[in-house]
Amino acid sequence: MKGKVLSMQEAISRFVADGDTVVMGAALEPMIPFAAGHEIIRQGKKDLTLVGPISDILFDQLIGAGCVRKVVGAWIGNVSEGSAYNFRRAVEEGVPAPLVLEEHSNFSLALALLAGQMGVPFLPTRTLLGSDLARIHPSFKRMECPYTGDKLLLVPALKPDVAILHLPRADAMGNGQIWGSTGLTKEAAMASKRVIIIVEEVVEREVISHDPSRTIIPGFLVDAVVEERWGAHPSPVPGHYDRDHHYYTRYHLETKDREGFLRWLEQWVYGVKDRKEYLKVLGKDYLKGFRIRTRYLSTPVDYGC
Amino acid sequence: MKGKVLSMQEAISRFVADGDTVVMGAALEPMIPFAAGHEIIRQGKKDLTLVGPISDILFDQLIGAGCVRKVVGAWIGNVSEGSAYNFRRAVEEGVPAPLVLEEHSNFSLALALLAGQMGVPFLPTRTLLGSDLARIHPSFKRMECPYTGDKLLLVPALKPDVAILHLPRADAMGNGQIWGSTGLTKEAAMASKRVIIIVEEVVEREVISHDPSRTIIPGFLVDAVVEERWGAHPSPVPGHYDRDHHYYTRYHLETKDREGFLRWLEQWVYGVKDRKEYLKVLGKDYLKGFRIRTRYLSTPVDYGC
Amino acid sequence: MEGPTPAECMVVAGAREIRDEDCVFVGMRLPLLSFQLAKETHAPHAVGIFETGLLRDRPALRSILTMGDLPNIAGALWTTSMLDIMSLLQSGKVSLGFLGAAQVDQFGNVNTTCIGSYRSPEIRLPGSGGAADIACLAQRFVVIIAHERHRLPGRVDFITSPGFGEGGHWRENQGLIRGGPSAIITTRCVIRFDPATREAYLHSIHPGSTLDEVLENMEWRPRIPKSVPTTPPPTEAELQIIRKYDPEGFWTR
């Protein structure tokens, strides 16, 4: 290790600024960078615009902690439980602060980030025609296709300031790898000005170069690599651990009112210095239950010559 | 084997028709489906429109054999040697027949196929602005971006009738896998109405399901799987064999005039019944020279739970 | 064996919407059970896709609560990006999608965004996710919903996922080149739409419910044909399969 490897505290401090547009949870339900989100809360970042398709409860936590001015997303809730209460309180009651929403479907958000990745100002689509989401969105436009006469919706490019990804592994230079479903991980990373990757394991360069098809973001576009085991808990990470459904249920039950959420925040975020202390609260035996029990190994392929 | 596995003769006969638009060589220099192309020549298919970014010499062979009415491509030649003479003769002299050209750059062709994959009538780009390629292309359009005022070029979607891909492996249901660079393989396959995949090896379903991130095209979109070892020779296939440069050099030298090409065609295409006979002409010892000498194996990853 | 619960009736009705060789945008909960049931009965060649970027043709290795759970990844045939999955949708290669709903109205429009006005909602719901994309782009979609009066209003508060809009040629006029709801499956009945007028009609009533109960518990009134058949009840074999995949009745009891 050396290269671009930083502690979580340093990475968030150096590469996330107040007012930034931050994309997180781009893989949808798996590999959500919870540890990074909690460090953002501890560092008291303000006025963030969060971008993500299905953020599960991470966005809810950041909203409740007062870090967020705006959300650009397609679904904000608790995937296995339904509603997320900080989000509801913010929209319904302006607590702890009013929230600006720029709502997408998963696909239109995907296209916005793809346009950002591709370096074009917009991409055309047939989705959302007839949906009230198209009516209320501040910057979708309509267009008649010059080839077919079809009605199309134009989705403008999103270029976040920072992408924060959780991945199973990367080398110290930031060549990050993934397997299993990827959601919008690549598009989010390539569309963003800065990239922070959190990994379960910093591996040798040779692990990367022996399987370069698993690379989802090349190191030359990455600013920081943070090694943080269990950094995506309670969300799952392929090759490492499964989802902790119970944690989502408890969160759902404990955060129904504002005070409950503040207690939750004290226990799991402010009350711990970093991810290591968070894991101590959970306990080793508890975590063991989410480790992989049934292995399902890939067969090596040969990149030789 | 069973499922969608057919012989090359059956697959080409059933799924390639005269007048079809056929995309081949979508991975650029590697994994070119030469065996499939030669079977197309033997079956005397006519009036084809060939689509491919850099076809190396396969398109030249099909043009010289009189199968082709039109090429939609970005570069037609012999990658390691330069010009391809059948292509030159067709354009310069109308021999064996005049050729309609719809010229792209690699990127604009990529966008045309991506638009086909995505199900939109066009995609916008900043490439080719100022190039004479944009001036002469029959269906690019210009547009002012409604967001930025930028000048953009619109590339209309391409939806070929058939994609023919060479891949290292697939299962009998057509779940096809690749590693290493992919070029436009996925876009070509997903944009096409029918898909034929030629593989070095038909593998068990479990090989696929133990590494689903290597799947480039799911079986439900595939019409035929052909197991044809060395089916991409003289182009390389990751995990199997490297490029036979010498074969390209000989082709270059032997096809400078029309008679030379006809002799070449007799020797390598009409004079052999199928790929097995073609390989016999090359000889086992000769082929050995292109087998992988230095292995470069990926480390297994765990998709378990 | 105990008789079927309303949720089990829904699962079976959902499964019957799946045809062999369909490419199904599955989702979670009841539709996932419908898919698994269809696979083991009449639709062995159907494949299921998930917007995280995943295709499988067999059930997950263990029961799952989200599509990103590891047992859903193990044994998949294709893991990829969301854009590849959405491209299948947009290019017309997805036959069927299932949608859950907070509200669905007489034209099959679905709301998962808010109760009350969008700018100051009484209840803010999580939003579209991929639902609007499925409603706009799949060849057909099926809505799964509890048969409760406030869930079945004459007009939804917000069209998250468009059905037939205001009926007639509304979808075509919006630019939607295919699709629309093929059925609403509630805890009490199945509702379908007239292919010409887009008008909703009562297709069948689940065993154990009456026409009165159906109509009392909804704000709008579908067309009632002269005779409304009973939804064919789940067979013993179907119930066995459902209970194999939901042994504790997490979703179906």
Add this chain to the structure above:
Amino acid sequence: MEGPTPAECMVVAGAREIRDEDCVFVGMRLPLLSFQLAKETHAPHAVGIFETGLLRDRPALRSILTMGDLPNIAGALWTTSMLDIMSLLQSGKVSLGFLGAAQVDQFGNVNTTCIGSYRSPEIRLPGSGGAADIACLAQRFVVIIAHERHRLPGRVDFITSPGFGEGGHWRENQGLIRGGPSAIITTRCVIRFDPATREAYLHSIHPGSTLDEVLENMEWRPRIPKSVPTTPPPTEAELQIIRKYDPEGFWTR
């Protein structure tokens, strides 16, 4: 050690165009040698990308003739689709690309399509491949060409890959938001462009060539500064590195 060949002078001049941490669209032949030379001297952090869908930061395991050869894949750090690579280009993340050429003119426009008219060419060339994309979208590009009169016409027969067009603000007027040629490296000299006027000027003459030889072998006349320096000759160390990667002189003799 034998003195440098003209091709070796080109390789060295090409290498000097590469800055540390550049993302370089490499291509084959001489530029590949330039890239490897730069990596081993002043630009250890440069990375090379290839349009087949590949990024590497070290030389191929064995010598290669196409970017798709297996030794170029072994040891890569990223293998992916062409669209990912082209997206890097279009979004401005590629610093530099190298282009070969059949013709290049006084504004750095490059032709690889045809000699004569497009509709009935005397010689039909292979076409653009990715060249036009690099010329349009990279931050800057360098043309590598043999210094021969017919290759250096006042105006190319066909603009495959746009340079500065007709000079002045031509690129901006076309909608090209960045880029353009930063150098033409021939077997005899290096030509650059005035940043304001886009006018070409002679930047340096390779050791062994004279001003007369440069001008006699081209159809157009770059601006000639009062004193034209000699291109710094390859050092012994540089020649050793080139000859390590091209031991048989396949490309450089």
